[in-house]
Amino acid sequence: xxxxxxxxLDLTVSELxxxxxxxxxxxxxxxxxxxxxxxxxxxxxxxxxxxxTRLSFxxxxxxxGGKTMGFHSADSSSxxxxxxxxxxxRVISQFAxxxxxxxxxxxxxxxxxxxxxxxxxxxxxxxxxxxxxxxTDLMTIKALKGHFDDLTVGMCGDxxxxxxxxxxxxxxxxxxxVKFIFISPGELTLxxxxxxxxxxxxxxxxxxxxxxxxxxxxxxxxxMTRVQRERFFNEEDYVRLKDFYILDKKKMExxxxxxxxxxxxxxxxxxxxxxxxxxxxxxxxxxxxGMYIRMALILKLLEVEAAKKQ
Amino acid sequence: MADNKRAQYKLHVGKIEEGFxxxxxxxxxxxxxxxxxxxxxxxxxxxIITNAISMKMGRKxxxxxxxxxxxxxxxIIAFLDHSATVDIIQNGEIIDxxxxxxxxxxxxxIACKNPRCITSVERELDQIFVLTDAKSGTYRCRYCExxxxxx
Numbered sequence: 417x418x419x420x421x422x423x424x425l426d427l428t429v430s431e432l433x434x435x436x437x438x439x440x441x442x443x444x445x446x447x448x449x450x451x452x453x454x455x456x457x458x459x460x461x462x463x464x465x466x467x468x469t470r471l472s473f474x475x476x477x478x479x480x481g482g483k484t485m486g487f488h489s490a491d492s493s494s495x496x497x498x499x500x501x502x503x504x505x506r507v508i509s510q511f512a513x514x515x516x517x518x519x520x521x522x523x524x525x526x527x528x529x530x531x532x533x534x535x536x537x538x539x540x541x542x543x544x545x546x547x548x549x550x551x552t553d554l555m556t557i558k559a560l561k562g563h564f565d566d567l568t569v570g571m572c573g574d575x576x577x578x579x580x581x582x583x584x585x586x587x588x589x590x591x592x593x594v595k596f597i598f599i600s601p602g603e604l605t606l607x608x609x610x611x612x613x614x615x616x617x618x619x620x621x622x623x624x625x626x627x628x629x630x631x632x633x634x635x636x637x638x639x640m641t642r643v644q645r646e647r648f649f650n651e652e653d654y655v656r657l658k659d660f661y662i663l664d665k666k667k668m669e670x671x672x673x674x675x676x677x678x679x680x681x682x683x684x685x686x687x688x689x690x691x692x693x694x695x696x697x698x699x700x701x702x703x704x705x706g707m708y709i710r711m712a713l714i715l716k717l718l719e720v721e722a723a724k725k726q
Numbered sequence: 727m728a729d730n731k732r733a734q735y736k737l738h739v740g741k742i743e744e745g746f747x748x749x750x751x752x753x754x755x756x757x758x759x760x761x762x763x764x765x766x767x768x769x770x771x772x773x774i775i776t777n778a779i780s781m782k783m784g785r786k787x788x789x790x791x792x793x794x795x796x797x798x799x800x801x802i803i804a805f806l807d808h809s810a811t812v813d814i815i816q817n818g819e820i821i822d823x824x825x826x827x828x829x830x831x832x833x834x835x836i837a838c839k840n841p842r843c844i845t846s847v848e849r850e851l852d853q854i855f856v857l858t859d860a861k862s863g864t865y866r867c868r869y870c871e872x873x874x875x876x877x
Contacts, residue, residue, distance in 0.1 A: 500848050521844040523869025527851060542842045544870055609873075 419717055420529035420536040424550035424587050431716075432587075435551070436558050438712040439705070441722075443559075446479065448722045452715060453482030459512035460486035461504065461528075462539070463495060463519040468681060468703065469539050469548070473516045476710035480720075485512065502531045509533040514718055516548075517541075535717035543579050549680055550583040551713065552706030557637065559705055560676055560698060564591035572599040572628055572661055573641035573686060575606045580680040581641055582610055589620050596622040597631045601660045603653070604643070628661055632670040638663075640679045640686055640699075664688040671696065678702055742771070746795040747813040748803055749788050753777050756787030759806050762835055768793060783809070801829035805855075808863055830857050832865065836874060843870040 421427070427435065442449050458477035460470050465488055474484045487493040494504055501519065505528040508515055515532065517525045518539040525538035525545075540546040557564060569588060571581050575598055588594045596615070598606055605611070605624060615622050625631055632638070643658045645651075663677065668691055679687060679699040691697050715721070751759060756776050759765075765772050771792040780786040795814060803810050804826040814822040832855045838845050845851050845867070854868040865874040 500850065501844065502848070502851075519844070520842075521847055521870075522840065522842045523844040523867065523871075526869050527844055527848070541844075542870075544842075 417529075418533065418535045420525075420532070420538075421547050421713065421717070422526055422529060422536075422538045423545045424547040424554075424583050426547065427551075429590050432551075432554065435709065435712045435716060436555055438715060439555055439708040440559065442708050442711050449480055449711065449715070451481040452720050452722050453477060453480035453718065456480075456482040456514070456718060456720070457512045458482055458484045458486075458714065459508045459515040460484060460488070460539075461493070461508065461515055461517045461519075462486065462488045463490040463493065463517075463524070465489055466518050466540060469518060469546075470516075472548075472703065472707050473537075473539065473710055476707050476714055479707070480711055480714060482513075482714075486515075501527045504528075505532045505536070514714060537713065537717070543577060546579055546583065548706065548710055548713065549580050550587050551709045552702060553580070553584050553639070553678060553680070554587055555705040555709040556678060556698060556702040557676070560701075561636065564588060564594060566593045567636045568595045568597065568634055570597045570599060570628075570631055570635040570638045571641070572638060572663075574604045574643045574657075575600040575641075576604040577644060578641045581639065582607075584639065585610060586614065589614065589618060594620070596620065597635065598622060598624045599626065599628050599631060599661070600624070601626060601657055604657060604660075628663070629667060629670055632667060632675070633672060635671065635675050638671070638675060638677050640677060640683075642679075642682065642684050642686055659685065661686055662688060663691055665690045665694070668694055668696070740773075741818050742790050742792045742815050743818050744794065745770075745790065745792040745815050746799075747788065747790050747815060749786070749811045749813060750780070750783060751787035751789065751807050751810045753783070753785040753787055755807050756789055759787075759803065759810070760789060762806055763799060763802055765789065765791060800824060800826065802832065802835050804828050805832050805835070805865070828857055828860060828863055831855070831868075838867040838870060838872055839875075840867065840870050840872040843867060843872060845869055 460473050462470050470488060477484050501524050509532050512534060514535045516537045516539040517528050519541050522542040522544035525536060525541045529536040538545055538547055575581050640663055645654050675696055677697045681699060756774050760774055773790040775788040777785050778788055803812060812824060813820045834853050837853045845853055855865040855874050856868050858864050858866045
């Protein structure tokens, strides 16, 4: 079975280091990699729209010299006729060399990975896993901070349903002495399988607070998240909680000069646009790092190397 | 007089000649095991005893089945009720009490209850649960990793 990536933890710390090293090299010497995937095809199978993730994968493959094909909603795929994920992936495996799959149901990418003859990258399966978002976050931190050890990481917003937050915590606890400060309203605190089973059981230092202003001066990194409408069954709860935190210029004055602001995007209004011009706001750069780490991942899964002569 | 009647009352369920007895089932769990093990689909005699008095457990459920046990059933019983034991009966006598171990994987016995799981829409997929923590007996859906909760 070809190597597939379902969760960020499918990669060991040393594999991750290796991936980030390659991504940095791509950033510095893009020409070395411009034809690494000549003749290869990436299929983007998106059963629900996610423009940024899909374009990031496509840009990654195009910049490696490969080509892309796929669909961007279930309506424009055979799923509309009732075809199963297992059958679709078996068909796609005949055309493409690698595939990135987004699906609203949890575990869909795993079904694909079991049946595919090609590497499958989980590009998000409902509220479950989205490994390349975590790789993007890690790559951004690595590129801009240079290390993970000893960081104080603030995570703010929807920590209950926030898949990106849970994945990033799981990835960061593998490094030494990372401290967490979780900032959320009472209704959106971390679930017990992260708080108790992961953090408390492994003696990871963390604090839970509701006021962002109080902790801003002590953070090396602030990871903002959006309260997602689709995670709520009750519209009233969503409306009540969506504007709980808004990061603005005034709050940024409380933060240290090196504190980075990350956000998985799309942003709604939890970060005021006036913050965008602050050099510490790196959420748009983060998107670029996401493309480079996806390029490195595609190379790794296709077992392709860069051009030797440069 | 009423106490006397209670003392005289005994529940008799006939001995089985060939089959197995699932004993020491947590009280209230018997009917669920009956269904999940597919005993409701058998055409042999099956007796379910609920809330029987037990020296060890206070109360317990029991199931007697007049049909040979398959290896597959043992795994499922261990998974469904950690306290249950199984006696194999031949010619009316207990000939074996096999050791029960939590199976590494359970296939098509229980369904994932997560409405967001891929198995909720793609019905032809096998329902597979994997033992992720033997110490606590935790099983998770192979696809969405949702923890299986008894009951």
